[in-house]
Amino acid sequence: MANFLTEEQQDWLDVVNDFMDKEITVEYVRKCDMNREYPYEAYAKIAAQGWLGILIPEEEGGSGGDIFDYTLMAEGLGKYGFDFACSVLVPTFTAMNIIKFGTQEQKDTYVKPFVSGDIRFSVSMTEPDAGSDVFATKTHAHQNENGDWVINGAKMFCSGATAENTVIAMLVRTDKDDKHGGLTMLLIPNDTPGLVINKLPTLSRHATGTTEIFLDNVVVPADAVLGKVGQGHEIIINHLELERCSVAGAYVGNAQEAVNNALRYAHQRKQFGTAIFNFQVLKHMLAENQTRVDAARLLVYRAAALKAQGKEAPRESSMAKLYGSETLKQCALDGMQILGGFANLPEADMERYLRESIQSTIGGGTSQIQRTIIAKSMRLENV
Template sequence: MDDFLLTPEQIAWRDTVRDFVDKSITREYVRECDQERRYPYEAYRKVADQGWFGLLVPEEDGGTGFDLFAVVLLLQELGRYSVDFGAAFAVPAFTVGNIVHHGTAEQRRRYLPDFVAGDVRFSISITEPEAGSDVAAVSTRAVRDGDGFLINGVKMYSSAAHADNNVMCVLARTDPDAGRRDGLSLLLVPADTPGISMTRLPTVARRATGTNQVFFDDVRVPHEALVGEAGGGWRLITEHLEFERLTMAAIYAGNAQQAVADTVAYATTREQFGRPISKFQVIKHTLAQMQTDADIASQLVYRAARSLDLGRTSLREVSMANLMAAELLYKVAGEGMQILGGAAQLPEADLERYWREGKQAMVGGGTSQIQRSIIARTMGL
């Protein structure tokens, strides 16, 4: 495995989270949430009770302020049995980062302690029907109205926006006369604000955390809902996407390793022609390549996290980690399904869930094509 890349303290932390997931949450619970399209409220509360949301929040705001590497290890383990399950904890983190680094003192006081306690959740609303990879094409409007803003528009794929006690971080155009990137702002909007309605989408993945189409019809929020400066939304979202891509890459890498472990467990006990199928060379070589791929994903994630913790510009490293972790998850899950054969078609095998979520991983937070374009740009191409 890749323990040689981790310190003894990091290994102990990772193993603590892994033991918690296996004993206090269980893969059966994760599977049930996926099958029933049910948000994992019980598990969310258990993680909050451990105090682990504090890793994202400075001590002065009620958190513990660990480094990003510790967050990566946490999410790698929380997402081991499901990308979607890990996303339930990663999605709120994106908005927390914006509040920590760009929020007002009142926003920090109002939201961060309740987030650490597990009493408030966050979701992010960027994508629109006509603004996906082209984020600057956002057309949702937030017009100045007295001492606040009036929001109108439609957002797509707002993960977990329907969950209880949720606050959406909405990217909206506050200055239609400014440049495509200069007129965007971020606003904190509680999901129960009058004028908001949403439809949960029946997607092939994200069945537990869920994703939504959200409609804003004259939604009024105070000026204090603005995160950072008016017109500064593009810069904040750029920072957000870098963090999102790394944390999600950690989840993909954790799930890829579990896909390998599940396949090995099956191959060493399933017998055909008088011996375990793991003894056949074609299976053995496939398993070896699967493990190699899973290790590549983890090592790229660790490199990117370390680079960010050192304060370096890490756009290339983060995009590489996200690209490879997503594609390798899909690859190893598919190969695992092939080895399990008909058994892989059953939900209790879990491989079909890993495979579904691996496919979604190559789209969410920036498609594989977008990641390759970013990498190429850092190469001067």
């Protein structure tokens, strides 16, 4: 697979992988997961490298890289679990929405502090009755006599919303009579009065955390609108395409480590007088999973390459997200089988990979939604 990348791209991926091994470590990622602790220390280290600003234009304080550079970073950061990569990826998606849709004042307020690691972002779309169907959003906002927005409602499964100094990009309904054009994105600091955020005891996302949010007459100023009033759906579409491409890179990075972990164990573990790798059934399982990972990686790189060229790639991004997440799940599940009883111990890491893999087929659009997007792109006139 290394030959698919340019020498510069491979060097960059190697740098991120080496950083994960030496500066972050699998032990740290494991500890954050076991203790349900946000990885503040690691986040600060990544910010110090300037990596939070890879996609940010140079004139806004970033390094002006492209989505391919970013996806390679996601692949490396996802090595020891998607939850860790999530703490870096999720804030970037909102930062890029501010770059594309925000006012200059919003850019001045938020972007450079984000690149330096002083603030974080989270995005909130899902509600108890609105998940894949964002048009079912019920959390509503209206303007008072001062022009401020008053928000009421409830949100679910918002990643990283409890982390310190986090600004939530929240999708709300601002026009109850316009189903499609009545959605707006508001920027809400997570310490705003009237905002209650609870970290949920979910199967995955132990470190970054996923939350429920309650809003009781939460007030934010008129200029908290990201983009224009009624532009929320457009912003979400832009957000999801970037998200699907990059998270798929993190899935591939973790899937590769799941295969590597199982392969190391298969060579070390002896049964019936020989290493279990010598049993054909395990050889074939590992060979099939490595093939899956390589195929998923190529799908990810294709989507990232198209995006880096400035092309729209909703179909390709959905294919990468679908196959990357399903590959991670299969590799982790087979890894559990190969490691046997030891796989159930946190120190083996495989149980964490499996937990995160289950969430990967749901968050950012379920596998079923990705298949629907792909199917919609298949037209008779194209064959």
